[in-house]
Amino acid sequence: MIKTILAEGRVAVITGAASGIGLAAACRFAEAGMKVVLADLEDPRLEHAAEKVASRAPSGTSAVLAVPTDVSDVTSLQALREDVEARFGAVHLLMNNAGIGPGSSIFGPIQAWERVLATNLGGVINGTRVFGEAMIAHGDPAVIINTGSKQGITTPPGDPAYNVAKAGVKVFTEALQHELRNREGCAVSAHLLIPGFVFTGMTAGSRTDKPDAAWTPEQTVDFMIESLDRGDFYILCPDNDVPRALDEKRILWAAADIVENRPPLSRWHPDYGAAFADYLKRDRPVLG
Template sequence: MTMQHPAFAKGHVAVVTGAASGIGLAAAREFARLGLCVVLADLEGDRLEAACQEVRALAAGGEADVVAIATDVSRPDQVESLERAVIQRFGRVHILMNNAGIQPGSSLFGPQANWDSVLAVNLMGVIYGTRTFGPNMMSHKDPALIINTGSKQGITTPPGDPAYNVSKAGVKAFTEALQHELRNTQGCRVTAHLLIPGFVYTALTANGRTEKPAGAWTPEQTVEFMMRSIERGDFYILCPDNDVDRATDERRIAWAAGDIIENRPPLSRWHPDHADAARDFIAKRD
């Protein structure tokens, strides 16, 4: 039987960005149920306040254990203010979940504003959060976790939303470098983890739908899988969903890497000369 990671001890402190909805809110609720003090960070507004009240209702200490701090993670000064406020209130941070993300859509030669905002939130928000909170998390010597939310789109990079893909590919590369740095720092008790959700029904993915599609997981299922993966010590938290199992994800990832090894055209899975071979390869089970 696996044991809960020691960072999730009662009274420890978790900071979650993008906590007003979706995976971030589901994580904040789970952390509160475990007895942690929880800081919900998101853009200022009614959604953040409602999320805070919801999480407080689950926390043993209620208002004393849960606080919402309005933060734009694309602004390094606001991320620094967030860290100062958390340290002042709770003393130290044991779990940092850099989860805030946006997906307004993009095209290669489309509006620059879409590229700027996606990269600022999805990639730089993760970098700012890690670089701001990381040093104090390392120095207090308690077991601690940095969980960065990536995406399968940052690994297989399907056509259709290049700015989002670039941002999530950057999160993958950054988090891999982070874990290498942490494991090679003497006495460090912080580990990094890359959360790679499957199809999750959230405000980000709803696209006007009011009911969860059958193929999607709920945010709660995703967080449950995340917790089990962290208990095992996984770095890559590759989540399935109701449509795509792990074996299919593995074959898709292997095919994408094969484009380089086999010198195929990029994104050959969607190339007319290679699509049939890709489909057959992905469908194959050893």
């Protein structure tokens, strides 16, 4: 189905499109002949991104639209939808990708929690609700891609607000796909993008060179498209350091904390360090 969507004349809307995975996706969709809408906060980077995407589009600037958008604000997304429909018409691909990661702690400033939840989770919910029903109504094949994180599945210590938001994205996207597949005649599907270690502005910190362990945003988008072509819902991306088999073991260990009645986040608990190390040596990911 994805090949019928990544096609000339179809319309893609990407939030968080000024850099990183969002920009790489916008370029890839433009190369396929889609009309591409880049949504991000008002910043010179958004216009620069639009110029880059236009350089990849067969139709140039006529196929690209950049719209300053705050995904935490429903009215801003509604204005985005109106601009898109006026310029290009119906939307066939929505990528709710906008995200921030300022860092957080349980008892740290509430502002960090509010910003992360409003953008990383609220932006996905808002984007889906603003665009989704019209995507269902037009009847053409369409996809909604929500960017999650492995941190929303294994929830490592260190940034609880980010983990909570991304865990919410996972749960929301699962519920969304259940809703879509049970609507008679619905041609829209939802998918959860779960990147590995990707070298982007958000993950770079003070580094200017890509670490060997990281994938590029372009590698991540290529993997995403391959996964969509297979019909995958969970797009679990590896990187140059963590293969899928290791991700599977980490995910299953986290789920087994409940099944085995272990302490939460036992992977990082001193009493379970040896057991986790032994578990990783097993050939197959087995619970317990």
